[in-house]
Structures are given as structure tokens and as C-alpha cells.
Amino acid sequence: MKFTQLIIVVALVCTGCKQLQQSxxxxxxxxxxxxxxxxxxxxxxxxxxxxxxxxxxxxxxxxxxxxxxxxxxxxxxxxxxxxxxxxxxxxxxxxxxxxxxxxxxxxxxxxxxxxxxxxxxxxxxxxxxxxxxxxxxxxxxxxxxxxxxxxxxxxxxxxxxxxxxxxxxxxxxxxxxxxxxxxxxxxxxxxxxxxxxxxxxxxxxxxxxxxxxxxxxxxxxxxxxxxxxxxxxxxxxxxxxxxxxxxxxxxxxxxxxxxxxxxxxxxxxxxxxxxxxxxxxxxxxxxxxxxxxxxxxxxxxxxxxxxxxxxxxxxxxxxxxxxxxxxxxxxxxxxxxxxxxxxxxxxxxxxxxxxxxxxxxxxxxxxxxxxxxxxxxxxxxxxxxxVYGSRPHTIFGYGPAQSEDGSHGGQSSKIQYTAEDVRFTVSKDKKAMYVFFLGKPKAGKRIEMRAIGGYHRNIPPSPIKNVTLLGSSAKVKWEHTTESFFLTIPDVPLDDLANVFKFELE
The missing domain is CATH 3.20.20.80 (Glycosidases)
Known part of the structure; x- marks a missing residue:
């Protein structure tokens, strides 16, 4: 390495991590x-x-x-x-x-x-x-x-x-x-x-x-x-x-x-x-x-x-x-x-x-x-x-809530969602997909989620190997078929605000 190149390398190191993280x-x-x-x-x-x-x-x-x-x-x-x-x-x-x-x-x-x-x-x-x-x-x-x-x-x-x-x-x-x-x-x-x-x-x-x-x-x-x-x-x-x-x-x-x-x-x-x-x-x-x-x-x-x-x-x-x-x-x-x-x-x-x-x-x-x-x-x-560091899935989700026009464009920030409304995010490394229920689903209910079934193009980025409920150690029953996906809500205390299931991907 030439002397001038060595000086440049040292100078870059000394600028500190914050500057090196710039675009x-x-x-x-x-x-x-x-x-x-x-x-x-x-x-x-x-x-x-x-x-x-x-x-x-x-x-x-x-x-x-x-x-x-x-x-x-x-x-x-x-x-x-x-x-x-x-x-x-x-x-x-x-x-x-x-x-x-x-x-x-x-x-x-x-x-x-x-x-x-x-x-x-x-x-x-x-x-x-x-x-x-x-x-x-x-x-x-x-x-x-x-x-x-x-x-x-x-x-x-x-x-x-x-x-x-x-x-x-x-x-x-x-x-x-x-x-x-x-x-x-x-x-x-x-x-x-x-x-x-x-x-x-x-x-x-x-x-x-x-x-x-x-x-x-x-x-x-x-x-x-x-x-x-x-x-x-x-x-x-x-x-x-x-x-x-x-x-x-x-x-x-x-x-x-x-x-x-x-x-x-x-x-x-x-x-x-x-x-x-x-x-x-x-x-x-x-x-x-x-x-x-x-x-x-x-x-x-x-x-x-x-x-x-x-x-x-x-x-x-x-x-x-x-x-x-x-x-x-x-x-x-x-x-x-x-x-x-x-x-x-x-x-x-x-x-x-x-x-x-x-x-x-x-x-x-x-x-x-x-x-x-x-x-x-x-x-x-x-x-x-x-939430943090996540990215969108191929679709944002599905559900019965009707979109309402906002007063400044887009849609209103006061839409009344329920547990029948579902939203998705994906981790940046695509090793996990997250499924949000915008409310409290009924324990024991077997929910069909065709939107991410194998028949559709909106399947997770890679095969699912496990499903967990964030904040709980309970086992979650699930089945992924060629046409649909089935999730059984575990019989555990659920959050009144919203509940998130983590799909661990291969």
C-alpha cells in the first residue's frame, strides 16, 4: 500500500462511525x-x-x-x-x-x-x-x-x-x-x-x-x-x-x-x-x-x-x-x-x-x-x-373496514378497524412476516387467510416454518395449503388494541 493511500484509510477511520454511515x-x-x-x-x-x-x-x-x-x-x-x-x-x-x-x-x-x-x-x-x-x-x-x-x-x-x-x-x-x-x-x-x-x-x-x-x-x-x-x-x-x-x-x-x-x-x-x-x-x-x-x-x-x-x-x-x-x-x-x-x-x-x-x-x-x-x-x-425496520408485503392486508377520504387527501386517520381487518409487514431480511389483527380476535377461532395462501401470488417471501404470537409463549396451530392458509387463535389473553403473529420463514 502506498503511503498516500495509507493516509486516506486512516483519515476515513478517524472520521467516526456517524460520517461513515452516510449515503x-x-x-x-x-x-x-x-x-x-x-x-x-x-x-x-x-x-x-x-x-x-x-x-x-x-x-x-x-x-x-x-x-x-x-x-x-x-x-x-x-x-x-x-x-x-x-x-x-x-x-x-x-x-x-x-x-x-x-x-x-x-x-x-x-x-x-x-x-x-x-x-x-x-x-x-x-x-x-x-x-x-x-x-x-x-x-x-x-x-x-x-x-x-x-x-x-x-x-x-x-x-x-x-x-x-x-x-x-x-x-x-x-x-x-x-x-x-x-x-x-x-x-x-x-x-x-x-x-x-x-x-x-x-x-x-x-x-x-x-x-x-x-x-x-x-x-x-x-x-x-x-x-x-x-x-x-x-x-x-x-x-x-x-x-x-x-x-x-x-x-x-x-x-x-x-x-x-x-x-x-x-x-x-x-x-x-x-x-x-x-x-x-x-x-x-x-x-x-x-x-x-x-x-x-x-x-x-x-x-x-x-x-x-x-x-x-x-x-x-x-x-x-x-x-x-x-x-x-x-x-x-x-x-x-x-x-x-x-x-x-x-x-x-x-x-x-x-x-x-x-x-x-x-x-x-x-x-x-x-x-x-x-x-x-x-x-x-x-x-x-x-414495526421498526419492517417493510411492506406485496399487499398491505385485507378486511371489511371501508376507506374514508381524508380532509387533506388520502384516507382518513380515524377509520374504525376491527379484528377482522388484517395488515402485513415483512422484516428487511425477509426471514419473518408479521400479521396484525386490528383488534382482539376470538380465542379458538380457526381463521382462513386466502390472501396469503399458496394459490395466490401474495404468499410470504419463503415457506413458513413456525408461527408465534408476539408477547406469548403459547403454541399456535396453523396450516398452509396449496390454496389457503389457516390460523387458529390460541386460547390465551389477547390485546384489546391489536395482536401480531410472527411467521418465521425458511
Missing amino acids: QSTQVHHYEPNHESLAKHKAAPEWLADAKLGMYFHWGPYSVPAYGSAWYPSHMYMKGGSINKWHEEHFGPIEEFGYEKFIPMFTATHFDPEEWADLFQKTGAKFAGPVAEHHDGFAMWDSKINPWNAASMGPKRDILGELFQSLEKRNIKTLATFHHARNGQRNANTPEHWGKNGYNSHYPYHPDLPTATKDPMLRKLFGNFETIDEFNTYWLDQVNEVVKKYHPDLIWYDSWLNLIPEKTRLEMVSTYFNNGVKNGQEVVICRKQDDLPLDYSIEDIEQGGRKDIYPTTWMTDITLGESRWMYVEGHKYKSADLVIRNMIDVWSKNGVVLLNVSPRADGVINQEQRDVLKQIGNWLQINGEA
């Missing part, structure tokens, strides 16, 4: 802000396909009123609307009590990043992080770009930074989500849109509303810049600040990323990918709708899923609340069986779940949510081998 493209490539260059980045690395479950949370000054929805900051300025009326009844006129007055009330007194990281880990999450900035324009990190940030006011703590440290200690990948593309005020010159909700800006605009302020600092909260180009630079600077300061493994974008000019988006992507190369990370960008090409990003379907297996890794973000993302006083939460069964359906179709919790303004994640998270975590403790 080949990130080892050797510097990304330019154009589609051809960015497409060389692997959209979904192996770690994400293996992870299956992540967690995040909607939390900020909008959590203080605990009323309506996370769109409270917008709706409170819509004169005559129900939120506006409620706000003025409880806090006074918006001219005297604007959204900025909630910030000192957003104390986060009970925020404990170590305890939260433990909670996410026990739930089974493999990546986690905060809504870094919602539409309201308030940053949850220690920002030098945005004066309206959690380290400078309100909690006076670096929420994102502290949590990232706690997550990294537990080898949990980090996530930052950005929703602030909609924060930019785009209606100042369109009188027909004044005072109304929507039209691509979070805060309604009217010359008589506080959101039209010319105050140099306050206008940044409302995204009310002199020009939209100035706002677009502000948007990019904040994302780049988080990327370069905190190095998230995954950044996720809410709808309306399309409002940011393509050139600016490409600059954002190249900066993020190059930062990943520099830090030895296989980073991921997740977007909704068609806001970035799937050549180098993955798709998210809000509160939903897919109706069939998708060839590449995708994501759904769902919330424990029945419909709300932030903490709302008295709002109901989904049951653990509903959440787990719908997550299994996602996993069987090559998807990853991003699960949202809703802390109170003081930093308490209430017991109702914790009870559901505990059930999810306990279930994954027993059945996790059928």
Missing part, C-alpha cells in the same frame, strides 16, 4: 441550488424507513387562551367572528390586547426537556422535535434573526435547543417543523382581501387593524414587511439559522411552502443538504402537497394515509386531539385503539407516522394524552419487532 451521495457531493444537483440526494434514508414513529408538538403563545385552534392568532383579528368576540369578552379589545400580550403569559413553567424526551422515548418515537415556528411568527429557539423568540421573551428559554440536547442524549433523531411561510403579509395592496381570513397570509390585513402596524419590531411578528421579497429573505434566514445552529435530522414543512419563491426554496434545500454533509448526517426534508419535488423530499399527508402501498417512504402527521393540534380546554382525545390501528395501516403501506401532542401553556402534557401515549408505548414494547 454515498452525501459523502462526495456538494449540493447546488438547482433541481439536477439536489436530486442526487437520497430523499428517504434507511433510518427514516426504519423509524416508523416520530413525535412533535404544537405549543406557543397561542396555547395561552386554550380556545378555538392554533389559528387563534389569525381569527382573533377577524372583526365580528366568534373567536374575535370571545377574545374581546375575555381579554379586551384587540387594539388594547393584541396577540403580543399573550407572550409574557406563555411561561412554560413546567417545561422539562429531559422528562419530555423520556416520554417520547417510552412512547416509541425514534425522532422528535417542536413546531419550530407556527404561522404566528413566534420562534421557539434562541434566534438572532427573529426578535420574537422563546429565549428572549415568554419562557426565556431555548425550547428547541434544550429539547434537542435531551433527545440526542437518547440517540433520538431531531426534527424541526416550519409553518411560517404563511406568516408573510401579502394582502396590504389588495383591498378586496382586507379584514378576511386566508388569501395566503395568516394575519388578516386592514389599515385599521393592529396587524397593519408600522412599528419596526411588532411588524415582524405579523409578517408585515415593506415588500414580500423582504419577508422571503426573513423566512429563509430563520430556517438557515436553525439548520446551522441546531442541525436537525429532519425538517418538515406545513402547507403554503409554495408561497416562497422557487429560487429561495432551492437555496434553503441546498444549504440544508450541505450542512448535513458537513455534519455527517443523512438529512430529510418532508413537505405537503407538491411544494418540493419528490426527487429529494418525502410527502406528508395530514391527518390521513394512503389507500394502498406506496413505493417510497412517506409520512402522515396526526394529532392525539380529535381535531385540534394545540391544547384546547375541554377538547377530547382519540383512544389508543383508534390511534394504534390507524398507525398499523400506515406502516403496512410503507408510511411513517408523526404524532402530535398538545402541551398546556405552562408546559404540562396532561394526563389524558399521557395515558394514550403509555398504551402506545406498552404495545410497541411487545410488538415493536413487527
